[in-house]
Amino acid sequence: MSSTSLNPSCPFCHRLSDTNREPPGELVWSFPNSIAFLGRWQHWQGYVVLVSRHHCREPIHLQPEELLGFTQEMYLLARAVEKAFAPNKLNYELLGNQVEHPHWHIFPRYANEAERLQPVWVVISAAETASNCKEEIAMLEAGELQRTEICHKLKTTLKLLNAPRNPE
Numbered sequence: 001m002s003s004t005s006l007n008p009s010c011p012f013c014h015r016l017s018d019t020n021r022e023p024p025g026e027l028v029w030s031f032p033n034s035i036a037f038l039g040r041w042q043h044w045q046g047y048v049v050l051v052s053r054h055h056c057r058e059p060i061h062l063q064p065e066e067l068l069g070f071t072q073e074m075y076l077l078a079r080a081v082e083k084a085f086a087p088n089k090l091n092y093e094l095l096g097n098q099v100e101h102p103h104w105h106i107f108p109r110y111a112n113e114a115e116r117l118q119p120v121w122v123v124i125s126a127a128e129t130a131s132n133c134k135e136e137i138a139m140l141e142a143g144e145l146q147r148t149e150i151c152h153k154l155k156t157t158l159k160l161l162n163a164p165r166n167p168e
């Protein structure tokens, strides 16, 4: 049973409504309660966004079993990021200030980051307001590996962890 249907004005609902549109290397995993996408900012290599299959403003508005499943899938995805990329630390963030649809950001943090004590958003915001913002943003979007390679590494690791897949 689903808590709500998709909302046509929501960018995540739009994305979930047809995952066949996703270019290669963007959809990481299709879980029963959520879908994992590769995140924009691959300066933090392995950054993923886990989007609930159900639209609502607050995660606490999900049905209890959906919330439990979504949370378990977040931790499993985080384990895969850790195993695949061996970061120094993981950041888990569920904000929803810009898009009111439950989604987790999982950011691997690395020991060589100058701003490792700050949330990544401080770094992203500084890049967006810099005089050379195009270059700064491009630098934060790029990882050492190509997006398809990062995605492949995560998929392989999720398979090893026997991550559940949505029957589609």
Ligand SMILES: [Zn+2]
Pocket: 006, 007, 010, 011, 012, 013, 014, 054, 055, 056, 100, 101
């Ligand atoms: Zn939505």
